[in-house]
Amino acid sequence: MTIHELTCQQKDFLSASGKVVLCACPGSGKTYVVANKLLNYVQRWDRPHQGVAVLSFTNVASQEVERQVKEQMPNGFEITYPHYVGTLDSFINRFILSRFGHLIMPGFQRPKITVRYRYNEGEFQWMRDCHVSGCVQNIHEFRWGIDGKLYGSRQPRECKASNSKNLPCYRYKTLLMKKGVVFQSEAAALACRLLAEFGQVSEAIATRFPIILLDEAQDTSFEQMAVIDKICENGVESVFLVGDPDQAIYEWRDADPECFVAKMHHHEWNTLFLTRNFRSSQLICNATKAFSKTIENKSPNVAEGEYAKYEQKPVLLLYDGEFDDIRENVIQRFLDLCGEHKIDITPEHVAIVTRSRIHKDTNIEGLWKSNEVYWFALATYEWYLGSRKRAYELCEKALYSMCIGDLLGISVSIDADIELKMPYELWRSKVIAVLTSLPDVTLPLGTWVDKMKETLSKILPDQQLDVRSDCTIDRVIRIKRSDTRVPEFKKIPLNRFIEKKCCFDYTLSSVHGIKGETYDALLLLVEHCSGRTLNPKFLDTGKLDDELMRIAYVAMTRPRKLLVVAMPDCLEEYNRFTEENWQFEKISGRDLVEKV
Amino acid sequence: MYLRKISIKNFRVFGEKGVDLVFHKGVNAIIGENNAGKSAVIDAIRIAFTTLTYNKNIYFTQSDFHVDHRGIKAETAQIDVYLEDVPKELIEIWNPEPPSSTGEFHLQFYSITTPSGEDKVKYKVWGGKKEGNSLSADTLEAINIAFLGALRDAENEMRPSRTSQLAKLLNTVIKDEQVKEALVAELQKANKSVIDMDPVKNISKIVNSNLSDIEQEVLKQQVNIGLVDPKFDSIASSLKSWITPKWCFISKDVPKHDEVIRLCREYGCSKLYEETNDGIYLDCKSFLETGIEVSQDMSVFLESLINHTFELYQNGLGYNNLLFMAVVLGDMSWEKKGVYLNLFLIEEPEAHLHPQLQRLVHGFFERKCKESASIQAIYTSHSPTLVSRIGINSINLLYEDSHSAHCYPLTNASLDDADLLYLEKYLDVTKSQMFFAKGIVFVEGISEAILLPEMAKILERPFDKYAVEVVNVNGTSFAPFAKLLKSPTGMKSFVKAAVITDDDRCVDKSKSDYIGKDIDYDDDIAGLSEKLEYGSPSERYKRIKDICAQNNITLCGAKKTLEYELALHEDNISYIVEAIKSEFPTAGSRLEEKIAGESDIKNKALRIWLFIRARDKSKGQIAQALCRIIKGQNDSGETVNKPFCVPDYITEAIYAVTRPQEE
DSSP, X not given: OOOSSOOHHHHHHHHOOSEEEEEEOTTSOHHHHHHHHHHHHHHTOOOTTOOEEEEESSHHHHHHHHHHHHHHSOTTOOOOTTOEEEEHHHHIIIIIIHXXXXXXXXXXXXXXXXSOOOOOHHHHHHHHHHHHTTSOSSGGGOXXXXXXXXXXXXXXXXXXXXXXXGSHHHHHHHHHHHHTEEEHHHHHHHHHHXXXXXXXXXXXXXXXXXXXXXXXXXXXXXXXXXXXXXXXXXXXXXXXXXEOGGGOOOGGGTOOHHHHHHHHHOTTSEEEEEOEESSSOHHHHHHHGGGOSTTTTSOOOEEOSTTTTOOOOOEEEEEOSOHHHHHHHHHHHHHHHHHHTTXXXXXXXXXXEESSOSSTTOOOTTOBSSHHHHHHHHHHHHHHHSOHHHHHHHHHHHHIIIIIOOGGGOSSOHXXXXXXXXXXXXXXXXXXXXXXXXXXXXXXXHHHHHHHHHHHHXXXXXXXXXXXXXXXXXXXXXXXXXXSSOTTGGGSBHHHHHOSEEESSSEEEEGGGGTTOOEEEEEEEOOOSSSSSSOHHHHHHSOTTXXXXXHHHHHHTSEEEEEEEEEESOOSSOSSSOTTTOEEEEEOSTXXXXXX | OEEXXXXXXXXXXXXXXXXXXXXXXXXXXXEESTTSSHHHHHHHHHHHHHSSSSOOSOOOOGGGBOBOTTSOBOSEEEEEXXXXXXOTTOTTTBOOSTTSOEEEEEEEEEEEEOTTSOEEEEEEEEESSSTTOOOOHHHHTXXXXXEEOTTOOHHHHHSSSTTSHHHHHHHHHOOOHHHHHHHHXXXXXXXXXXXXXXXXXXXHHHHHHHHHHHHTTSSOOOOOOOSSOSSHHHHHHHOOOOBOOSEEEEETTSTHHHHHHHHHHHTTOGGGEEEOSSEEEEEHHHHHHTTOOOOHHHHHHHHHHHHOOBOGGGSOHHHHHHHHHHHHHHHHHSOOTTOOEEEEEEEOTTTTOOHHHHHHHXXXXXXXXXXXXXXXEEXXXXXXXXXTTSOGGGEEEEEEETTEEEEEEGGGSOOOHXXXXXXXXXXXXXXXXXXXXXXXXXXXXXXXXXXXXXXXXXTTOOHHHHTEEEXXXXXXXXXXXHHHTSOTTOOOOSSEEEEEEEOOOSOOTTSTTOOOTTOOTTSOOTTHHHHHHHOOOOHHHHHHHHHHHHTTOEEEEESSOHHHHHHTSHHHHHHHHHHHHHHOHHHHXXXXXXXXXXXXXXXXXXXXXXXXXXXXXXXXXXXXXXXXXXHHHHHHOSOOSSOOOOOHHHHHHHHHHHOOTTO
């Protein structure tokens, strides 16, 4: 997005300091002002070992900030030391938990932060206990809270057993702590405990980063916000929380938009708003207003961009019958509409989004039975369809884990630990030998698994790589045996299990995959008539502060010119989809489009 | 911020056990015999601080791994750096543990073999206590390090270049862009006026005409001739320093000679010149500064004298070293943003400097370090002069024991403030030599100090050969020295040491063995020899005995005194009497007669002791006279009829400090 002149609202933010919340509506140039704010600081910065931390929720988002900064600066400009641009998770891991976590670990060892952990036999027993009593699906879902208690998902975990310290989950988690293993899901909580107990560490972080800019702050978890609060208490000069509570769609990753909303209403925080939309037409702004909690009792956001006056009401495409039967017709109608509006049908301009996975029946609970098989699957996908660099990293990880040692045992970096065993160049040739023999990514999943086993059985001895005794090929290369919901899942090609977004003539993606993006035209596919997912009734009358509603809102606020929502025609009357704001169309069977 | 401690393992002479060196704010010294590892320590510090940074002139190489006595090369080498007064923002190295002001980082080197069979050195670094935490070059930018090596080339360092110390200083001093621009503008002006001079124009013409002759209209390019590129870098890289002599020679033959003398006399500044046979030496600068009115002619003449200067290569080595130190410390004194430690490492600052200058240099270091909290200096030295100037606590002593290198930070000695005060007062240049010795004999007075080296020769354990130092404590305060030799960790002492002292029996008036102070050699001595034989040593002696036992030092006590012990040997009597007679011809002869009348050797010795006791002030002279006699015997090279006998307790002491290691 290019904005030549800053609006008053944007200027207010650029000159603000102290504790500031910026609530930015879709298309308001949020990343642009964050990049500007950062540049403002960086250009007149004169403290060699203190800096600005610009934190985002995802890598994609923080890379976007960096890209915007570079766009405004001469070639070769980089945000470097003493500043930091990265995700909030990486910030907490790197500067707090990895660096100082030993202070709170039982053996004072440096915490190893991981996503999963391989159970050994004894621990497996405990997991079963917990599983049987119905606490959590997997024992690794337990995580420590700020208060030192164990949590399952969002609720404190409760158990019928009387003495909580003797519960398997407690014993298991205590054992992991003794081993120095910490899950990413509890990293923020532990960091927060660390900061609470060791004020000097909070002070050090606040001294090192006197300015903190947190982008996508609505996606911050309760624990992450507590970490930010702790640093604030210890002398940070300015903190900027930038976000939009209407676009919080990461609850499955513990995002808690209430934290952001609470800050908006807190008297110590100065709350600013960006309500000008530079992306969408006014007609889209008007139509999407009904789905926003933030502007529930306010007027719609004001369109100010190039397409502000674009005269096409959003289209509500109501279809009859089963979605699978009519899917192609719906898409064709949408593409026709694009044609009518002279929109180039390319992945950059046109997107079709769904609530969840873009491929049917690929959401199989507990599909991958080991980290290694999952990494090999991802590596296969990346090798054939994605980035070879990522493929290499994934394959290296899997091979390391199978042949050299536990990834949790890595003290410094994977390269350094490999070098202790063999020269890195030699290792590289082995990894490449495996990469170049990976089975095709379009093979049905079941076939891929068999081929993968075959390949490894041949290549590993060839490359003189010995498999660790608890990592034999048969034990590691395993997937779920059967699934009652999708009995035929092994016949689905491997790539479909991994693809989150794919580009044909247009972009096909889940809503999460297009967050922050802009398209000329967008079609939101609502596939179901009822159930706990996007459905017409929910959209029309559901609670505005429900995450599902925000997912729909994020999708609907992406297009510049043309928004189309396709859903089953199963409502008697419409509440939010008013005729004033929406153009209704019905579609049933092939080539049968009828204007209402 | 300052460097508090460095631990070095498996690096060059330092093996698996490694060494710890402890430093303080300000000036520190690393001392020790040759090949004890002083340079290795300095290099380890340089490697530690520069391995990560871009600007480095030392690398860890394969040959830096320690090779043990079996010839096995260590697989990993490690350097651990501990800092104090670390600001919190250096979060990668700062330690949160109380007092929350320390910091540390670590380097580990290891070797790998590439598929092509080449050995490569790799390293890991980590900040803070836990391996795995990152450490960036940016953090280490907070430390500025300068190094002046033993095989140094101060002349080279001072030569004009983009990286010269002067260029560095100019860059430090000028931060304002406008000032830089002004300098560049001046250079441009100068450039222009040079280019406009006819001879330069001519060169330009010649070159260009030849060029076009070669090119034959192909390239049609013009060449300009001028001074250096008008850029700030050019100014910095052409800066040089030279020495202006204070005294300028004006020969008698020069017509201005007489006029200068006349002017000086007239204005009462005769101190500004010195006459010699060939002419005068004039302090030109001061002369011009007096404001004496001189003719234009004279003024030009004097200016030309001043401008006759020495190039660097004409300076003495020593002076160039001073110049280098002055420039580096000048740069370090200038506050630089984000630099919290300026560490100046100098190998043997005493090289090429005479002792007085060494003391001045040390004083200069101390002042500079005091002025700026960020400056810390560490030097290696063989100079007792420097060591005697530096605080005990700031000395790290490297030594070899059981074929491996050790370090003893003297700050680890269990010395209290009184001990420190005493030692710093009495550790003069001579006594400081003990730090460079392999064995030390502490003695309480001048007589022992004089006689001991000769007696060692008699025993064929010459002190020179065994690198033994005799330290005269001038009294009996052995305790601080004894404590200095042993660290509280119970580590073996860095030298073999012995204390030679008198047991001073029979001096307690309250006891029956007391011998009165007024008895002289010719008095009645009945019963005294029994008192001496069975008397109990003084309390002072017993205390020293305890201290020596605690500190692993051999104590060798004389029954009563050195002179008594010497005289207890029949063969020695004549030599002692001869020595006494050289100082006291009359009384000496009477003493000789008295001794002749005694049959018991104890009584003979008793009379000699009484004689010297009453003439205590001449002890030294008598010892010297005796020393000459023994030296005569030692140097004669022939078998002596009646060789001088070394008393047992002295023999014991000499053997104790000259014992080869395997014994």
